[in-house]
Amino acid sequence: MPNVGLIDKLLNVMNKPKVLVFGNFNYSTNNLCGQTVKTRNVYQLLKSKENQYFSEVVYFDTDSLNSNKLGLFQGLYHVIKADELFYLPATKNLTYIFPFVFILSKLFSAKIHFVVVGGWLGEFLQSRPIYRFMISKVHHIYPETDALCNCLTMDYGFNKVKRLNNFRDTNFSPVQSATGNRIRLVFMARVHPLKGVETLFKLSQRLNKLNLENVSIDIYGPILEDYKEEFNKLLNTANKYITYRGVLQPNEIYQVLSQYDIMLFPTQFYTEGFPGSILDAYISGIPVIASNWLYASEFIDHTSGAIVEFNNVDDFINKVLMLIENPEKIDALKQGARAKSHEFSSDKAWEIIKSITFPIKQ
Structure with missing residues (x-):
């Protein structure tokens, strides 16, 4: 007799999507900035939902390409294997890497969740019709601001846009005290x-x-x-x-x-x-x-x-x-x-x- 419980567990894992977070984590030098902190926070949030919602959550650190350009092939391999791709590019990443990521996502049915860091995307797209076309075809775009949401929907006609605030996972509660003499x-x-x-x-x-x-x-x-x-x-x-x-x-x-x-x-x-x-x-x-x-x-x-x-x-x-x-x-x-x-x-x-x-x- 087959182990029904084990089969159910395997089927459950198979039905859960595999997630890739693709962006600059800067684990090599630990140089923290808005880009790296947000990328890490998105990964940690998704990782905390592993097993419950996802079969696996992995990441690719684009900072590693500074020392090993061939590492890009490893990153693109992760794209091929992913079901849900959370993509957090800066301008260089978007310019040179995104076209490869986009093509592979279409060939291998990975859904791109474009998580915007900062407010530069609207200006970036002004004179880049090819990038406007590609980004219009991603699964969803998550800007940080209402103004950029309006720009992407009203100016560029993107219809899958949802504001996602910058966020922190913390229970810290400061002790409020009156401002002192200093x-x-x-x-x-x-x-x-x-x-x-x-x-x-x-x-x-x-x-x-x-x-x-x-x-x-x-x-x-x-x-x-x-x-x-x-x-x-x-x-x-x-x-x-x-x-x-x-x-x-x-x-x-x-x-x-x-x-x-x-x-x-x-x-x-x-x-x-x-x-x-x-x-x-x-x-x-x-x-x-x-x-x-x-x-x-x-x-x-x-x-x-x-x-x-x-x-x-x-x-x-x-x-x-x-x-x-x-x-x-x-x-x-x-x-x-x-x-x-x-x-x-x-x-x-x-x-x-x-x-x-x-x-x-x-």
């Missing part, structure tokens, strides 16, 4: 001139002129290689208000950020998506002061921080100084920041992915 400001992102790093140094100069002794600015994040020399010069000539603290590891972020009062985000990248550092700030219970990049108003409001005129250094500095002078306003914003974080949970992300991957049959 106000601690923090920047956490790539240390890159277009992230507005030099605005921080100009802020420190203003603090020095005003002789505000109760304020500090700490910088965390990987330094752009081509910017290291210039950044070190700025540090060497900076005053006592500003300090570079290195790179935080994922298990350190919330505990460290929760010790600060305000996150500074003076970005000059107009097409930012939803920067992970802002989400990390909300989870840590601190508000965000940001320049008005393309999607800023979707993520920051008067309850969780403040938005200032894009690329206006004086406006940014004046807003920070106003809050320093009114610490009770910072305390109110801390409450709003923590409340805002609940919109970006892994549970809500899974609800969206599950609804697309396993639609309810009518």
